Amino acid sequence: MRPELEPGRVAVVTGGARGIGLAVVEAVAARGVGVLCVDHPSADPGAVEQACAAAGVPFAFAAADVRDRDAVHAAVARAADLGPVAYAVNCAGVDGLLGAAAMPAEEWRRVVEVDLDGVMFACQAEHDLMAGRGGSIVNIASMSGHVVNRGVTHAAYSAAKAGVIHLGRALAVEWAPSGIRVNSVSPGYTMTAMTRTNAPEVNAAFAEQTPMGRLAEVEEVAEPVVFLLGSxxxxxxxxDLLVDGGFTAW
Structure with missing residues (x-):
């Protein structure tokens, strides 16, 4: 049986320095896959480097703002220096909690440009490395691309994540002749470093709204990502694979 992920290959992970992205880095590195982490210039890549060193796989960090198409393409292209690129996971994203009625245009653009435009730019660059050889791309969307979260105002985020889901479908059809698979994972409420800063009652409400009665751990999102990446x-x-503890079924 073929290995789930092919050791010696390389994965591009955008937004890989923390949260779900870091968990993805740890999961693919543990399977012998090298990693190019693309993240914001302010990001600290120390944890990614440690995970790759512990797994004995190649690692590089490339700084880029995913809203800048040229910067993203230049950053992703560096993955070829590590070896043949077969996998990519696009995790870079931001939330936006302003109400829709009074949302300034710049806030709408910020969220959509990071969460949707950034995914498109990364996918384009990853396609260039995979075309002719094949590969697998997984984009991180959100259950908010399927439903409106109760008690949370983030219309821009929800719209952008719905776009990520449908973008993945369009790219999957367009790029299938090139041997490139494109899928997405839509997490529910997940316990990240950012979520841990919420007031306890906020996370308690999220857990209460989830049929499984808790938030996901980042590893519980990373493993479904690996499944979609692999053989x-x-x-x-x-x-699009929902990993939401039953939230959207309730």
Missing amino acids: RASFVTGT
């Missing part, structure tokens, strides 16, 4: 999902493309 066990070799006939899966254009799909």
Whole structure:
């Protein structure tokens, strides 16, 4: 049986310096896959470097603001220096909690440009490295691309994440002849460093709204990502996998 991920190959992970992105880095590195982490210039890549060193796989960090198409393309292109690129996971994103009625244009643009434009630019660059050889791309969307979260105002975020889901479907069809699979994962409420800063009652409300009664751990999102990246999902493309503890079923 083929390995789930092919050791010696390389994965591009945008937004990989923390949160779900870091968990993805740790999961692919543990399977023998090298990592190019693309993240904001302010990000600290120390944890990514440690994870890759512990796994004995190649590592590089490239700083880029994902809203800048040229910067993203230049950053992702560096992955080829590490080896053949077969995998990519696009995790870079921001939230926006302003109400829609009074949302300034610049806030709308900030969220959509990071969460949707940034995914498109990264996918384009990853395509350039995979075309002709094949590969697998997984974009991190959100359950907010399927439903409106109760008690949270983030119309821009929800719209952008819905766009990520449908963008993935469009790219999956367009790039299938090139041997590139494109899927997405839509997490529910997840316990990240940012979520841990919430007031306890906020996270308690999130847990209460989730049928499984708790928030996801980042590793519980990373493992479904690995499934979609790898050989066990070799006939899966254009799909979105909800990892939400049943939130959208309730």
